[in-house]
Amino acid sequence: MTDSTDKEALVRVEGVHKIYTRGSEKIDVLQNLDLKVPEGDFLALMGPSGSGKTTLLNLIGGLDRPTSGVVAVAGERVDKASGRQLAKWRSRHIGFVFQFYNLLPVLTAERNVELPLLLTTLSRKQRAKHVATALDVVGLANRAKHYPRQLSGGQEQRVGIARAIVSDPTLLLCDEPTGDLDSKSGDEILDLLVALNRDHGKTIIMVTHDPHAAARAQRTVYLNKGMLMSEAEIAEMRAAEAVA
Amino acid sequence: MKFLYLIWRNLMRKPIRTLLNLLSIFIAFVLFGALFAVKTAFGVGVEIAGLDRLITIHKVSLIQPLPKGYGNKIEAVEGVASVAHATWFGGVYQDPKNFFAQFAVSPESYLALYPEARLPEEQKQAWFENRTGALVGRQTADRFGWQVGDRIPIQGTIWRTPDDSAWEFTIEGIYDADKGFDTTNFFFHFDYLAETTGFDNVVGWYILKIDDPERSAQIAAEIDRLFANSSAETKTSTEKAFAQGFANQIGNIGKIVISILVVVFFTLLLVSGNTMALSVRERINELGVLKTLGFTDSHVLGMVLGESYLVTLLGGGAGLALVTLLTRAFDLGGSILPTLYLPWTGVWVGLALLAAMGFISGAIPALQAQRLTIVDALRRT
Ligand SMILES: Nc1ncnc2c1ncn2[C@@H]1O[C@H](COP(=O)(O)OP(=O)(O)O)[C@@H](O)[C@H]1O
Ligand SMILES: [Mg+2]
Numbered sequence: 001m002t003d004s005t006d007k008e009a010l011v012r013v014e015g016v017h018k019i020y021t022r023g024s025e026k027i028d029v030l031q032n033l034d035l036k037v038p039e040g041d042f043l044a045l046m047g048p049s050g051s052g053k054t055t056l057l058n059l060i061g062g063l064d065r066p067t068s069g070v071v072a073v074a075g076e077r078v079d080k081a082s083g084r085q086l087a088k089w090r091s092r093h094i095g096f097v098f099q100f101y102n103l104l105p106v107l108t109a110e111r112n113v114e115l116p117l118l119l120t121t122l123s124r125k126q127r128a129k130h131v132a133t134a135l136d137v138v139g140l141a142n143r144a145k146h147y148p149r150q151l152s153g154g155q156e157q158r159v160g161i162a163r164a165i166v167s168d169p170t171l172l173l174c175d176e177p178t179g180d181l182d183s184k185s186g187d188e189i190l191d192l193l194v195a196l197n198r199d200h201g202k203t204i205i206m207v208t209h210d211p212h213a214a215a216r217a218q219r220t221v222y223l224n225k226g227m228l229m230s231e232a233e234i235a236e237m238r239a240a241e242a243v244a
Numbered sequence: 245m246k247f248l249y250l251i252w253r254n255l256m257r258k259p260i261r262t263l264l265n266l267l268s269i270f271i272a273f274v275l276f277g278a279l280f281a282v283k284t285a286f287g288v289g290v291e292i293a294g295l296d297r298l299i300t301i302h303k304v305s306l307i308q309p310l311p312k313g314y315g316n317k318i319e320a321v322e323g324v325a326s327v328a329h330a331t332w333f334g335g336v337y338q339d340p341k342n343f344f345a346q347f348a349v350s351p352e353s354y355l356a357l358y359p360e361a362r363l364p365e366e367q368k369q370a371w372f373e374n375r376t377g378a379l380v381g382r383q384t385a386d387r388f389g390w391q392v393g394d395r396i397p398i399q400g401t402i403w404r405t406p407d408d409s410a411w412e413f414t415i416e417g418i419y420d421a422d423k424g425f426d427t428t429n430f431f432f433h434f435d436y437l438a439e440t441t442g443f444d445n446v447v448g449w450y451i452l453k454i455d456d457p458e459r460s461a462q463i464a465a466e467i468d469r470l471f472a473n474s475s476a477e478t479k480t481s482t483e484k485a486f487a488q489g490f491a492n493q494i495g496n497i498g499k500i501v502i503s504i505l506v507v508v509f510f511t512l513l514l515v516s517g518n519t520m521a522l523s524v525r526e527r528i529n530e531l532g533v534l535k536t537l538g539f540t541d542s543h544v545l546g547m548v549l550g551e552s553y554l555v556t557l558l559g560g561g562a563g564l565a566l567v568t569l570l571t572r573a574f575d576l577g578g579s580i581l582p583t584l585y586l587p588w589t590g591v592w593v594g595l596a597l598l599a600a601m602g603f604i605s606g607a608i609p610a611l612q613a614q615r616l617t618i619v620d621a622l623r624r625t
Contacts (some may be wrong), residue, residue, distance in 0.1 A: 039267040063536060063618040084540055091538025097623075102533045116537045117245050163537070 004044050009202050010171060011037035011060055016069030017084035018055055029055050031226035033069070039170075042197040042204045047223030053207040054175055056223065060205065061094045061173045062086040074170050091119045095164030097174040101156040103148040109159045110135065110144040114166045134162040137200075138192060154185030161192060165202070172196065174206040190216045247543075251550045257523070262555065265519045269559030269601070272512045273594060277567025279501045280590040284499075295457040295482060297357060298464055300450040303477040307332075309446035310476055317470060323463045324452050328353035331434060331448035335398035335411060337388070344384045346398065346430040347448075351379075357451055360425040367392060367417035375436050377416035381427030384421040385418045392418060403441050411440075423572075423585055451483070509597070517605040520552045524609040531613050532621025545614035552606025560598040564591060 018030040030050040037043055047053050058064040059071050062078045071078040074093055081089060103112045108143040110131050117127045135141050148156055157177060164172055172191065178186035194216055196202045207219060214220045222229045229237070255262045301316060302308035309331070319327045327512070328528075333346035351372050355361065363379070371377045380390060389531045391394065397410035405411060413432055421427050438444035454463050464480035531544055539547075571585040 058619055061536075061620075084542075086536050087535065087540040089538075090536065098533075103528065104253075104530055104533070104621075106257050108249070111249070111253075115250075115534070118250070119538050119543075121360050124246070 009036040009100060010039040010041070010074055011035065012070065012072045012206070013056075013060065014070040016056075016059065016066040018052065018059065019067045028067070028226055030059075033226065033228055035221070035228055037203065037205060039203055040057075040197070040201055042194070042216075042218040043206070044217035044220040045207045045223060046209070046211070046214055046220055051223045054224060055221055057173050057175055057205065057207055060171075061096060062090050088119075091116055091167060093170045095167070095169040095172045097157070097160050097172065097177045098165050099176040099179040101148070101153075101160040101180075103156055103163075105148050105178075108145050108147055109140060109151065109162075112148070112159055113162045113166050115163060116172060120167065130166050131162075134166040135159075135166065137196075138162045144218055152185070153181050154188055157181060157185070157189050158192065161189070161196075165196065165200075170203065172202050172204045174204065176207050176209065178208065178210065183212075186210075186213065247547060247550070251547055251554060254523070254547070255551055255555060257527075261519060261523075263517050265555055268512060268515055268560040269556055270563045273560040273563030273598070274567055275508055275563075276505055276594055276597065277564055277571075277586050277590065279505060280593070281567065281571050281584050281586045283498050283501045284587050284590065285584040295460070295484060296454055297483040298452050298454060298460060298467075298480050299483055300452065300467055300478050300480040302449075306449065308476070310450065310478065312445050312447050314471065314478070315450060316474075318450055318452055318467055321463060321466055321470065323454050323456060323459055324467075325455050326353055326356060327450055327452045328357050328451050328521060329434065329447040330354065331437065331446075332402070333398075333400070333432075333437070334402045335400050337396065337398050342388070343393075344428045344430055346432070348403075348434040349431050350434055351431070354431065354451070354609075355379075357453055360421050361419040361427075362421060362528050363417045363419040371416035373431050374414060374416050376412060376414055378413040378430055378432040379417040379419060380415055380430045382418055382420045383427040384430060385415070387428075390415050390418070391547065393472045394524075403437055403512035404444075405440055423587070509601070513601065513605055516552070516555065516601070517608065520548070520606050520609045521612075522546055523551070524613050528616060528621050528624050531616055532618050532624075533540075535616070535618045536622070541614045544616070545610045548604045548610035548613045549603070552610070556598055556602035556605065559602065560594070563600075564594045 013033060014033040015197070016030055016033045017028075018072075020027040020029060029152070033056070037141075045053050045056065055064070059066050060073060060078070062071075062073070062081065066079050076089060076093075078086065088110070103109075104115070105198055108117075110128075113131045113134050114127055120127075122130070132141065132144070135144055138161050140155060140158050140162065141157060143151060143159075146155075151159065157180075161177075164174075172193075178189050181189065190213055193204055193206065195219075197204050204217075206213070208214050220231055222231070222234050224234075299313070300310070302310055314330070315327050315329060317369060319322060328350045330350075331348040333348055335346050336342070337344070356366065361379075361381075368377075371379050378396065384390075392415050394415045396415060397415045399410045400408075403411075413430075419427065434447065454460060460482050464482070467480045468478050534544060534547075535541070568586045568591060
C-alpha cells in the first residue's frame with residue numbers, strides 16, 4: 001500500500017466519492033473531491049452542518065472507505081488497506097480529537113491517555129513516561145488521577161488531546177474540538193493546537209463551525225454540496241449570488 | 245496482561261450490577277457443587293464397590309436372615325475365594341440422633357474382604373483377639389471423641405442382652421480410608437452377639453470374594469441354585485448392583501439433580517448473557533472510540549469476552565472453592581450422608597461448566613462489539 005507519486009503532501013485525497021445508502025435512498029455526500037495537505041499544515045475545514053466534514057475526516061483517518069477515489073496519508077493508501085492494517089496504522093499515525101471528548105468514564109485521565117500505548121510494545125514504565133509528557137504538554141499534569149466526571153469540559157478536551165498526541169502521531173484530526181466549549185476554554189484549546197502545530201510540528205486538520213476558530217489555522221477550506229472551495233472561491237460565489 | 249485493568253474497570257462501571265451478577269453465578273455454582281456432592285454421596289457405594297465382591301442376601305429381602313450354615317456351602321462353590329458374613333445390629337449410642345451403622349461380622353474374613361479399610365496391624369490383631377472388641381471408622385470415632393481402649397455402651401434395639409442392659413464394647417481399632425469409603429461404621433464380633441442372644445444359627449448376609457470378576461454372573465447364579473427350593477432362598481449379586489439397588493430405593497437422585505442444574509444454569513445463562521449484552525449496548529460509542537484509537541476488532545471481541553469470563557470465573561470459582569473446602573474440611577453430611585464431599589471430578593466438571601458459561605454468556609455481545617463499524621458507533625453519542 002505504498003504510494004510514492006506525491007512526496008510533499010502528507011494527505012492526498014483525489015477524486016473521492018462517498019455515497020451512503022440508507023435503505024433505497026442514496027446520499028451523495030462527497031463528489032469528486034480533491035484535497036492536498038502538506039506536512040506541517042494547520043488546516044481548518046468549514047462548511048454547513050451535514051455537508052460531509054466528518055465524513056471527509058473519517059476517510060482521511062481510515063475510519064471509513066471512500067466509494068471511489070484515492071485517499072493516501074504519509075504514502076499509505078488508506079482506501080485500500082484492510083481493517084486490521086488500518087487499526088494498526090491509525091494507532092501509529094493518527095490522533096483523533098472529538099467534539100464530545102469521548103473519554104472513557106471508567107478510567108482516570110492518565111489511564112485514558114495511556115490507551116493508545118496499550119497497543120504498543122512499550123513497557124509499563126515507558127508508557128507512564130509518555131503519558132506524563134503528554135499530560136504535561138496539555139498542562140494537566142496535576143489532574144492525572146482525576147476521572148473525566150471530575151474535570152471541566154475544557155480539561156476533558158485537553159485530556160482528549162493528550163490521548164491524541166501520546167503516541168506522537170503524524171497527523172491530528174480534530175472534529176469540532178471547541179464545539180462544546182465556552183469561548184474561553186475554546187480559546188485555550190485553540191492555543192494548544194496552535195502550539196502543537198508550531199512548536200511540535202504536528203500537521204492538523206480541524207473541522208469547525210466557528211470562523212473565529214478557523215482564523216487560528218494557517219488556512220481554511222470550505223466544504224459545500226460535496227465539493228471543496230477555497231476562501232477566494234467562496235468570496236467569488238458570494239459576490240455572484242449578491243449580483244444575481 | 246495490560247488489558248486486564250481495562251476489563252476490570254469496565255466491570256466496575258456498574259459495581260452493583262456486576263456484584264449481583266457475580267452473586268447469581270456464585271450461588272449457581274455453590275448449588276452445582278452441593279448437588280454434585282449429594283449425587284456422589286448417594287452413588288459412592290456404587291463407585292467404590294469392588295467388582296470382585298458378591299453379596300448374598302435372602303431372596304425376599306435384606307432384612308430376612310440366612311442360615312449360618314450357608315457360609316461353608318458358598319465357600320465350596322467353584323470360583324469363590326473367601327466368604328464373610330455380616331448382621332445388622334441397629335443399636336443406639338446414648339441417643340437415637342447419634343445414628344451410625346453397626347454390624348456384627350466375622351472379623352478376620354470380613355476385614356480381609358475390605359482392603360479399603362486401613363488400620364495398624366497391632367490394632368487389627370487386638371480386635372481379632374478381643375471377643376467384645378469393636379472396630380470403628382475414623383469419622384464416627386472423631387465424632388464422639390473415641391480412642392482405642394474406650395469402653396462404649398450401646399443399647400440394643402433388635403438384639404437385646406438378657407437383662408436388656410446396654411451392650412459393652414471396647415474400641416480396639418480405628419480404621420481410615422480414602423475419601424469415598426464409608427468410615428462411619430462400627431464392627432464387632434458376631435460371636436459376641438451369638439453367645440449373648442443365643443441366636444447363633446442365622447446371619448444377615450454373606451459377602452464373598454471371587455477369583456474372576458468376569459464370571460460374577462455365573463457364580464451368583466450357581467450360588468442361588470444351591471439354595472433354590474429351600475426355606476431360605478437367596479439372591480446373589482455384585483456389590484455394585486447391590487449398592488445400586490440401594491441407591492435406587494432412595495430415588496433417582498442423579499436425574500433430579502441434573503434437571504435442577506439444567507434449569508439453574510439455563511436461567512443463569514439468560515441472566516448473565518443479558519447483563520453482558522446490556523453493558524455492551526451502553527457503551528457502543530466507547531467501543532467505537534477504542535477502535536478509532538487503533539484497537540482491532542479482535543481486541544474488542546477479546547475484551548468483552550474477557551469481561552464475561554472474569555465475572556464467571558470469579559463468581560463460579562468462589563462457589564466451587566467454597567463447596568470444595570467446606571465439604572472437605574467439615575463433616576456436613578453427618579451420619580445421613582457420611583461421604584458427602586465434592587470429588588475432583590466434580591471440580592473439573594464445574595470448571596468446564598465455568599468455561600462454557602463464560603463463553604456462551606459473552607459470545608453474542610462480544611461478536612456485536614467486534615462487528616461494530618467505527619463510523620456507526622461514533623454517530624451514537
Ligand atoms: N453512516 C452513515 N450512514 C448514512 N448516512 C450518513 C452516515 N454518515 C453520515 N451520513 C450522512 O452524510 C451527510 C454528511 O454527514 P457528516 O459528514 O456527519 O456531516 P457534517 O460533519 O459536515 O455535519 C449527512 O447527511 C449525514 O446524514
Ligand atoms: Mg460532523
